[in-house]
Amino acid sequence: MGEHKRNIAVRFFGGAGNYTDVLEDMCGYVLTEGPSEEALFEWIKANTRATSDDGIGNRLRFLGAIGLLEIDADRVRLTERGIQWLSETDPEILFDALTENVSGFETILESLLEGPKTDAELGAAIAADHSEFDWSDSAGPAQHRGWVQSLGYVERTDGTNALTDSGRRLARRVASGLPALERGDYYTQSELEAAFDTSFGSYIKGINPRTDDDGDLAYVIVKAREDGPYGDDLAGDEFTYIGEGVPAKGDQQLTPANAALVDHAEGAVAPVYFFYQPADEDRLRYDGLVDVVDAEYVADPDGERMVYRFTVAHLEVEDPAEFEALADSVSDDSSSDAGEDDEPDLTADEEEFTVTQRRVRSSAFAKRVKAAYDKRCAICGTSRESPAGTVDIEAAHVYPKRENGRDHVRNGLALCRLHHWAFDAGWLAVTDDYRVLVADRPDLEGYEEFVRLEGEELTVPADEEKRPHATFLAAHREMHGFESP
Incomplete structure (x- = not known):
């Protein structure tokens, strides 16, 4: 997926703004009945205004291309992603399916962050962002917009498109390039590397700062281990976290990792993702975004060395885009x-x-x-x-x-x-x-x-x-x- 993206999305049934209503009904029918392709064609004709077999086939093939359906002549099935979307009806699941397989959806949201735009202006933004293909189909922008409108991210008034509140939140996250993780869920290292588009090497260290293309701090990933060497006290909404540098190496130094948290304590504006690794787990539990409230250079409890002791507080803000x-x-x-x-x-x-x-x-x-x-x-x-x-x-x-x-x-x-x-x-x-x-x-x-x-x-x-x-x-x-x- 994603290596050979389509240039243009395909309209669905029900008209722009209503695609997902019809899609939900159709996916429910597919899940419960497991119909043949011919039976699904007949269901669509009976439940929508569609009459053309070519048009119906084109739309179903598009759903197959974005990973929602598996289509054989004798049976049509929902994929795992299709089942997930039907059970949760989370618009981001469908948005991810679209963006992974069709160019231009992220561009639409980022363009609308600048202000309302017509379909033609959205098309121009996609053409400017994707010079690798010829965006010449005048209906293309409307087909893209129809999907994001149906997902509730865009509202249309008098021929002009604008972001809804949920669309603005998603657009900011898309523009930031940062993932929105689920608090309490467990993630493998490879899953986190895919989500953050980064490499941690052989293992994820305790403090992992990452910079953007301009060299500015973009985000920090912080990990605490149940069987770690630092004796972090993680109880409560506000807790202490000891910086980088194991006891065997003596006093902790102002390494780039420690400096990232010191900077954050002084007011650096970058999301800090906090993870916890139980002793019996290879995976990391995501505990949400945190704020580094204070940084101190103090003697450790044994008095044998100096350590960076950070006061860290959990944030209620779930989405890095909101942050x-x-x-x-x-x-x-x-x-x-x-x-x-x-x-x-x-x-x-x-x-x-x-x-x-x-x-x-x-x-x-x-x-x-x-x-x-x-x-x-x-x-x-x-x-x-x-x-x-x-x-x-x-x-x-x-x-x-x-x-x-x-x-x-x-x-x-x-x-x-x-x-x-x-x-x-x-x-x-x-x-x-x-x-x-x-x-x-x-x-x-x-x-x-x-x-x-x-x-x-x-x-x-x-x-x-x-x-x-x-x-x-x-x-x-x-x-x-x-x-x-």
């Missing part, structure tokens, strides 16, 4: 579109998100802000690093999080720990042209240290869309009693 959408929303929310003369909302609608979703967004906020400032303090320019490899740079909300301030890059500043505290406490504020203001409190200890910063210019990102917005800066000044300059 990435939540992370992207930090930089894509409405305030990013505000022009210089527009005032973004100071606060976010917290009721819109669950606790887990807010955690993902907060982590993404920290990552986006620190990356925008190259992990250096906007006020003093420092970037200190601890022995554990963690950087003493924090992502500060300009209009504070405690007041429901937005998780948005333009409501953020990268600051060292000292200046983060001073900014939040009201010692420091920032003018609209990014110069430091200092509270006029010479009677308090600390004034002499901070007053030296008065009028100093902040180091802000070159990209104006990542610099603090004047609305957030003004609100912070007002909150702490600074007069507008």
Whole structure:
């Protein structure tokens, strides 16, 4: 499958938007009756508007080509995949059958992520994505669209196609290239290598970071073994996980694997898949996506060496596409579109998100802000690093999080720990042209240290869309009693 994909899908019975209704009835008949090919032709004629044997045969051969039917003259059977789809009626099962055997379905979803499109525009997107074949059949886009519409991924209004909520979730996952695994299911190494399109070598190590084509962290696979050497405490929604490096090798080092989890603790935005391997199993149980909450470089319980100890929390987010959408929303929310003369909302609608979703967004906020400032303090320019490899740079909300301030890059500043505290406490504020203001409190200890910063210019990102917005800066000044300059 997939090596010689078809260029064009074949319509089914019932009209676009209703293919799966007729398909479900037909598959039920095939499963219960095991009909001959001739009997199935007669059933189709009796239950649809189809009259042409050639048309019926073409449609049945298409179902055979995508792996739903086995067709012999004396008997038609459902394949294992056909039985699975009939029993679960999960649209993704049928979508996978289509994408594995017909080009262009992924392109349609990814194209619609950009916005609604006509059939002709979808056809142009497929032609651009698949230059290896001549997309010349004008009916082709409609036949593709008819299937994704029937699966509930696309809705059509006045000749224009748009993604539904489920279609958008699937489109994001397709675009990410990441699989959606079933929590609690067991997977062999070969199954995981196929799902992630990667190789783990002779066995799956404890921490497996993977990068994208640009060298950025794409995802991390973390494994814990019941009989492992680290004594991980995995109980509860939040647990500890010891980094890479067995006791025989002494102190653990900041290897690329450990660094990936340290980065995640500092706010790296990439899905972390967590697996558990029981002592009596070769397979790994998928325990869902997790968030690395904290990273510490500490003495192990025996006090004989230093280890990386990570605090890890289970996430309720099941789909990596949803995880990435939540992370992207930090930089894509409405305030990013505000022009210089527009005032973004100071606060976010917290009721819109669950606790887990807010955690993902907060982590993404920290990552986006620190990356925008190259992990250096906007006020003093420092970037200190601890022995554990963690950087003493924090992502500060300009209009504070405690007041429901937005998780948005333009409501953020990268600051060292000292200046983060001073900014939040009201010692420091920032003018609209990014110069430091200092509270006029010479009677308090600390004034002499901070007053030296008065009028100093902040180091802000070159990209104006990542610099603090004047609305957030003004609100912070007002909150702490600074007069507008």
